Amino acid sequence: MKYLKLFLILLVFTAMTAVGQNKNNNFEISKSLDIYNNVLRQLNMFYVDEINPAELNESAINAMLDGLDPYTVFIPESQIEDVKLMTTGEYGGIGALIQYSDGKSMISEPYEGFPAAKAGLIPGDVFLEINGVNVEGKMTNEVSELLKGTPGTIVKLKMQRPGEKEPFVKELKREKIKIDNIPYSTVFDNGVGYAILTQFTKDCAKELKDVIVEMKKNHELKGFILDLRGNGGGLLNEAVDIVNMFVPKNKLVVYQKGKVAEHNYNHYTQHEPLDLDIPLVILVNEGSASASEIVSGSIQDFDRGVIVGQRTFGKGLVQNILPMSYNTQIKVTVAHYYLPSNRCIQEIDYSKKNKRNVADTLAKADTLGKAFHTANGRVVYEGHGIQPDVKIEPTVASTIATYLYAKNLFFRYANKFYREHKSIKPANEFKITDAIYNDFMQFVKDEGFTFTSESEKEIKELEKIAKIEGYLDDIQPILNQAVAKIEEEKANDLVNNRKEIEELLKIEIASRYYYQKGKIIATLSDDPELAKAFEVILNQEEYKNILKGTN
Numbered sequence: 001m002k003y004l005k006l007f008l009i010l011l012v013f014t015a016m017t018a019v020g021q022n023k024n025n026n027f028e029i030s031k032s033l034d035i036y037n038n039v040l041r042q043l044n045m046f047y048v049d050e051i052n053p054a055e056l057n058e059s060a061i062n063a064m065l066d067g068l069d070p071y072t073v074f075i076p077e078s079q080i081e082d083v084k085l086m087t088t089g090e091y092g093g094i095g096a097l098i099q100y101s102d103g104k105s106m107i108s109e110p111y112e113g114f115p116a117a118k119a120g121l122i123p124g125d126v127f128l129e130i131n132g133v134n135v136e137g138k139m140t141n142e143v144s145e146l147l148k149g150t151p152g153t154i155v156k157l158k159m160q161r162p163g164e165k166e167p168f169v170k171e172l173k174r175e176k177i178k179i180d181n182i183p184y185s186t187v188f189d190n191g192v193g194y195a196i197l198t199q200f201t202k203d204c205a206k207e208l209k210d211v212i213v214e215m216k217k218n219h220e221l222k223g224f225i226l227d228l229r230g231n232g233g234g235l236l237n238e239a240v241d242i243v244n245m246f247v248p249k250n251k252l253v254v255y256q257k258g259k260v261a262e263h264n265y266n267h268y269t270q271h272e273p274l275d276l277d278i279p280l281v282i283l284v285n286e287g288s289a290s291a292s293e294i295v296s297g298s299i300q301d302f303d304r305g306v307i308v309g310q311r312t313f314g315k316g317l318v319q320n321i322l323p324m325s326y327n328t329q330i331k332v333t334v335a336h337y338y339l340p341s342n343r344c345i346q347e348i349d350y351s352k353k354n355k356r357n358v359a360d361t362l363a364k365a366d367t368l369g370k371a372f373h374t375a376n377g378r379v380v381y382e383g384h385g386i387q388p389d390v391k392i393e394p395t396v397a398s399t400i401a402t403y404l405y406a407k408n409l410f411f412r413y414a415n416k417f418y419r420e421h422k423s424i425k426p427a428n429e430f431k432i433t434d435a436i437y438n439d440f441m442q443f444v445k446d447e448g449f450t451f452t453s454e455s456e457k458e459i460k461e462l463e464k465i466a467k468i469e470g471y472l473d474d475i476q477p478i479l480n481q482a483v484a485k486i487e488e489e490k491a492n493d494l495v496n497n498r499k500e501i502e503e504l505l506k507i508e509i510a511s512r513y514y515y516q517k518g519k520i521i522a523t524l525s526d527d528p529e530l531a532k533a534f535e536v537i538l539n540q541e542e543y544k545n546i547l548k549g550t551n
Contacts, residue, residue: 040056062074069350072330072333075321083321088178088201094121095175096111100139104126105139112515116172120170122512124161125160126162128159129156155173155174179198181198183198191219193219197231200235200292202235203238205238230287232290233292240267243294246280253340255267256334279540285312286313293315302375309388310388318337319333341380344383374549379549392529399454403449414511427518432509
């Protein structure tokens, strides 16, 4: 009885404290709104120039949310279509990626089978006018807004194609654009199935299930590879349904905990599995986030498959999109999610957010967090994304390749090549010949391409320090010799780094003829992570040892 009374006293005290805090918060909110309204009113009355209240209001909201995590964002009415794209993969438009380069917005990649491609628009085509509105020099977000619209409506484009003197006009009928969740899937000659999933939008789990069922129907699969590299996530329920294909019904895949009770929820598998036994490998990298981490992390915790690649992004936060007045919305982080082993893989603690905290967290990216255990007792860690079972060191781009990419030379040369060649071999057979590579080197030279190597930057910095310390006169001749030697070596960089550069060039050119699917096929032809996935699946002893933790 004594302890019961003590418990009741503590319960009442806790409730009173919570009520007190809530009242205090309500007062602070009322006070802050009153101050904000007064500031806006005073600016409107007395500021020397006319103000735009709507713009100031949106800036104020964004500044407020900037103090939280980067996933809690205000969505104005003008961006509602973007929200629809995030959740459904659909929007009304012409079906093309656009980019801004050299002061121009242009077609970057038309989607196969959609209005832009059907109208003959190609990468590099520059937007001049959209429905009579001059868009020369406008950024991609402004151009994109003009291109989007209700399916069935007409959009009139005035375009300029590089290499042609006169602009041309195209009238396109907007369509409902549905971006493929699975742009490519195949069964390789070795009997291993493969599918790349690029996003978690509505029905992606059903689409993946259909792909695997079709593979099993027509082939005797030796294993299956799910490629989640670069997949930034999406709908949580789709991730749960994908895990459900490989683990039994009524298994806890992920649970979420937030401030409000309604956001505390356990997500279980609800269906009979598709296949409990097929060897499974999931490919991940630093771009795999959120729903991708739920799939790969849960599969790892259940010891149902092997994760291959690099450490994932580390996003263990759940967002809800909430409607607000005047057709605006807010996407709010409402909970953390936790995997079956009870670990949360969130990388950065945004509740203690400041520049130093974020920098410190990233600096400790390879340190281990709290240890948890998989179903087989393997140790996994909290806090830094999903650590792969088989780690493949990422390819580090050479300095010259980085500059060639940054200056858009791969893109522009591929456009030139496409204008000059009507066809190429299939994407999996196409190679960069000596003739093509020599032509590319000449193109780079004609474009006046130059770059500053990291070594040259370090020498410049050394010269500044040496001047301050009084050593520069003595060491300048040595530094000049070093610079001359670097220039000599840089002249050979296109030759010395040919393998890397021609791989990037091959992928870019293949996409001109075979769109996104061709780009993927060309990439897979020399993919070290895919090669390792084959090795793991086809060596059953290694596969089982990894899952047992005895490898």
